């Protein structure tokens with residue numbers, strides 16, 4: 001199979017706002033359940049161990065006409081909650097049995113309550129994570145929260161989630177994490193072979209497919225990508241930061257590359273890479289997931305940085321380890337966490353002489369020209385001055 | 387400003403006392419260089435005033451500073467300064483007003499410079515912006531910062547796990563940091579004493595808020611609530627001054643009820659009470675008087691509001707409990723209005739609509755405050771559906787004058803009052 005074949009499938013999944021693949025998965029066995037989750041992070045291992053399908057919901061993108069959703073939000077609120085409501089009201093998510101709203105910002109938090117009011121009877125959980133990273137403080141709290149999620153899902157499915165099942169799920173997701181890192185690693189080394197739009201679509205597919213299938217897809221892609229013959233261009237290497245929730249239209253990602261930038265790292269769909277290392281499969285699985293969150297999770301605006309010196313550390317590390325020449329801060333309009341974080345990260349970039357630019361987008365942004373121009377100028381200036 | 391709209395014109399003794407207390411606090415704050423007292427910056431919702439007092443520290447509330455600057459028409463420039471310095475136009479204007487204030491020398495309302503905080507206490511409820519705000523302040527001040535994470539009531543209840551987590555953070559993170567910065571050892575009995583004072587003041591505060599059930603209402607539970615009744619509460623809760631203050635207010639309101647008077651406004655007693663409203667959302671501060679005037683000129687009084695509950699939902703039964711000092715602080719923080727989930731917020735508003743016999747609900751949606759605003763349109767519909775009473779929606783901002791349009795708000799309110807009138811005549815026709 002060629003990379004083009006794989007990506008064609010991913011693109012079809014990406015465009016399918018009826019989530020047909022997930023519907024089919026569910027229909028294959030009447031006992032199956034689907035649990036959707038909003039961006040950033042939820043421990044999919046627990047959903048998987050319950051025999052359920054975790055389904056990542058990233059809003060409606062530019063392919064969805066928002067008819068009802070706009071009536072629920074004022075103009076100064078980002079787009080992802082309104083298109084998500086649209087997905088709900090237009091029955092595109094009617095097969096979904098429950099929804100997790102990770103603690104990421106006030107909009108998602110309130111959306112969890114709106115979901116309760118609008119879809120009574122559905123399992124809805126606001127999924128909180130600790131902002132205190134000490135084992136016996138935040139860790140204890142988080143382990144208990146994980147157990148509450150476990151109980152909730154047991155209740156929904158009517159079957160126990162055993163420790164063995166959890167360990168097995170952790171192992172499958174460890175494999176997924178490893179393969180995801182491999183794809184990112186390959187792109188970082190040879191971005192001309194692995195276009196960012198490919199990586200993006202591959203990761204999007206991982207939100208809607210069973211993890212086992214995604215693992216196979218990643219393996220196939222990796223095998224095919226090394227054989228790709230592509231011309232290395234004189235692009236500059238950039239990191240995208242701030243796009244962890246509402247996603248830009250695919251064209252925006254393509255535009256950045258077309259303007260002369262190779263995206264060598266990003267924070268799109270960070271759920272796949274939230275835990276940076278393997279989670280232990282020995283001992284208590286809940287505690288392992290909890291410890292991994294406390295000590296191995298990436299830094300993002302939805303998290304609190306314990307110490308001032310940690311601010312921007314992860315971003316600078318991304319810059320260094322990917323030999324990036326600049327950072328593009330690309331955040332959804334009205335996105336509080338990304339936009340409040342940005343000045344601090346920008347300061348760190350300045351301190352370390354890392355060039356950066358900033359812009360905002362919306363999931364339905366149509367005009368790519370200004371972004372292409374801005375990114376092009378940025379790329380030129382890097383090439384000129386570095 | 388005309389003498390007529392000057393709030394100094396009408397003074398009850400409680401107002402004189404309040405003014406003195408607030409001024410005294412600012413003098414204490416700006417005098418710490420001389421006095422050697424230490425300063426802690428912290429937030430209003432879920433604040434730990436009683437605990438702070440145990441360490442002899444003075445508290446500085448950046449939101450209150452932003453409000454003060456908003457009311458004195460200073461915040462607009464500060465916000466623009468922050469935006470010029472790279473802060474987004476999309477984010478909470480309190481944060482930008484605060485950051486812009488630093489750039490202008492951090493001058494307190496008494497004209498003296500504010501001291502830099504010795505410590506940041508990031509105890510926040512119900513709003514993520516707070517977390518980033520204090521990261522931004524820490525970025526600036528590089529001072530010790532302690533975080534007290536308050537889990538959100540996603541399921542509409544406070545679980546044991548949440549409560550234990552908060553208590554544990556108090557014991558293992560917050561108190562040790564206070565001891566270290568202040569050099570004062572924690573004394574739980576001292577905390578109990580302050581909590582006793584809090585509970586006393588809380589009783590009277592609730593009594594005052596509930597006096598709005600009278601007709602006419604002797605208070606305005608939104609404008610008056612934040613101007614005369616509420617501000618004392620957070621920064622002074624736990625002090626004997628606060629106890630005395632709320633005693634005084636209660637006495638004054640008892641008197642007003644006896645005399646059948648409506649609320650005090652900046653232009654004197656409100657005359658006829660024509661509309662009783664429940665209001666959701668924070669007020670606009672840059673045009674606070676103008677905004678308020680649009681209501682009292684029409685005879686509209688706010689009988690209950692959710693915003694005055696960001697400092698605690700005392701009217702729903704919560705009292706600080708000296709017998710369980712740390713547990714009660716946890717309950718307090720977890721229970722503030724902004725930490726309630728959307729269905730709880732709807733229920734509370736519905737309850738207010740019924741208990742206070744309101745004619746309608748008004749939502750002031752704040753452009754830069756997602757914590758309050760995201761979801762308010764659904765809340766509005768729910769309330770209309772559940773109570774059959776009309777609801778209206780206006781949009782302003784907290785401290786950014788660019789987003790207050792007097793004409794728009796006026797139009798909206800006028801048509802809203804017409805709607806209430808129609809609804810009433812419709813109802814009376816139906817019962818006739």
Ligand code: SF4
Pocket residue numbers: 078079080081104105106107108245246332334335336337338
């Ligand atoms: S885009 Fe930003 S503000 Fe909007 S829901 Fe996502 S994290 Fe929250």
Ligand code: SF4
Pocket residue numbers: 478479480481512513514515516724754755756757758784
């Ligand atoms: S977003 Fe709203 S609740 Fe949060 S700090 Fe700003 S004004 Fe306060």
